[in-house]
Every structure is written in C-alpha cells, then in structure tokens.
Amino acid sequence: MVYLDYAASTPVSEEALHVFEQLSKNFYGNASSLHDAGGKANDILTYSRRSLAAMIEGEPDGIYFTSGxxxxxxxxxxxxxxxxxxxxxxxxxxxxxxxxxxxxxxxxxxxxxxxxxxxxxxxxxxxxxxxxxxxxxxxxxxxxxxxxxxxxxxxxxx
CATH class of the missing domain: 3.40.640.10 (Type I PLP-dependent aspartate aminotransferase-like (Major domain))
Structure with missing residues (x-):
C-alpha cells in the first residue's frame, strides 16, 4: 500500500518507534515526581527542551509538548x-x-x-x-x- 494522506496523520518511522520504545521502557517515571524514575524522565525532558530550543533559537522554557x-x-x-x-x-x-x-x-x-x-x-x-x-x-x-x-x-x- 502507498499511503499519501500525511495531512491527517503520519505513520511512525522505525527510528522514532525504536526511540519511543526505549524511552518508554527505561524512562517511564512521572517527570514531576521526586523519585529516581521521575528524575530520569525529567532529565530527558530537559535535554529535549534544550535541544529543540537550540534548533529554533528559542528558550527551553517556551517549549511545550502536546498531544497534537x-x-x-x-x-x-x-x-x-x-x-x-x-x-x-x-x-x-x-x-x-x-x-x-x-x-x-x-x-x-x-x-x-x-x-x-x-x-x-x-x-x-x-x-x-x-x-x-x-x-x-x-x-x-x-x-x-x-x-x-x-x-x-x-x-x-x-
């Protein structure tokens, strides 16, 4: 099948799926929690915000992750x-x-x-x-x- 409706949704790439799977298994904590799993998840969020902000010459505090x-x-x-x-x-x-x-x-x-x-x-x-x-x-x-x-x-x- 050739999928062409990328305006409505996009199939996930193998690379993105792999990263998601690894993060979901290893960094599953609530990033706002004080326990170790939460701290690790918060580290990933902080790194992601900084990386994305650098790409767009923005501020990490201005990066929000939403569902769509x-x-x-x-x-x-x-x-x-x-x-x-x-x-x-x-x-x-x-x-x-x-x-x-x-x-x-x-x-x-x-x-x-x-x-x-x-x-x-x-x-x-x-x-x-x-x-x-x-x-x-x-x-x-x-x-x-x-x-x-x-x-x-x-x-x-x-």
Whole structure:
C-alpha cells in the first residue's frame, strides 16, 4: 500500500518507534515526581527542551509538548489571550481555519472576548485589505493559518 494522506496523520518511522520504545521502557517515571524514575524522565525532558530550543533559537522554557495540533492551537490561543491586557481582548481569525481554532475562539467569545471571522477573497487569500478592515484598536490576536493542508493555499503572512 502507498499511503499519501500525511495531512491527517503520519505513520511512525522505525527510528522514532525504536526511540519511543526505549524511552518508554527505561524512562517511564512521572517527570514531576521526586523519585529516581521521575528524575530520569525529567532529565530527558530537559535535554529535549534544550535541544529543540537550540534548533529554533528559542528558550527551553517556551517549549511545550502536546498531544497534537488541536491541543497546541488551544494552548497557544488561550495563553496569548490570557497574557493580553483587558483593553486588547479582540481576536481576528478566518473562516478557513482548522476546527480547533474555531472551537478555541468560540469558547473565548462565550467568555466575553470579541471575535471577528474574516473571509478570504475568491482565490482563498486573506489580503492585507481584508485584514485591515477587521483590525480594531482593541485587537490583541490575529490567527491566520499559514498553509492549508486541504487546499494547499499558502497565506502571504509577511
């Protein structure tokens, strides 16, 4: 079989499976626990955070491990909104975002955050003019998916 739906999920490579198997057998402790197994697991997490941060020229404390895109989107959107001042509680997103983004902004809207959903042009692009029309002085977050895995459209974010 030739598997081509890598937008939805990806089969695990033999190398990644081997590493996962070894880590699961040898470093299974809760990284937040004080026992030896937890300490070893915490060492692996610390090493992983440092390695990934170095690759992206980021900070290890800014690296979070999640179960997937949905959890990552929710964490990012909620964290940004929670860190904004009260006068910047307006979110702009698009009608073509991943459902997890729509769920996240809907939950924020129920909490009183103002949400504006913008539509792309006939080519599926969010133009600068479309975005400018939605911007308000209280806009604190604009969430636009850079590349859509279903349509292949790449938004000109720069």
């Amino acid at each position: 895109g949905t959890e990552s989107n929710l964490l990012a959107i909620r964290s940004i909104i929670n860190g904004l001042p009260a006068h910047k509680q307006h979110v702009i997103t698009t009608s073509v975002e991943h459902p997890s983004v729509h769920h996240a902004v809907s939950s924020l809207e129920r909490l009183g955050v103002k949400v504006t959903i913008i539509e792309p042009n006939q080519d599926g692009i969010i133009t600068e003019d479309i975005l400018k029309k939605a911007l308000l002085p209280e806009t604190g977050l604009v969430s636009i998916q850079h590349a859509n895995s279903e349509t292949g459209i790449i938004q000109p974010l720069a």
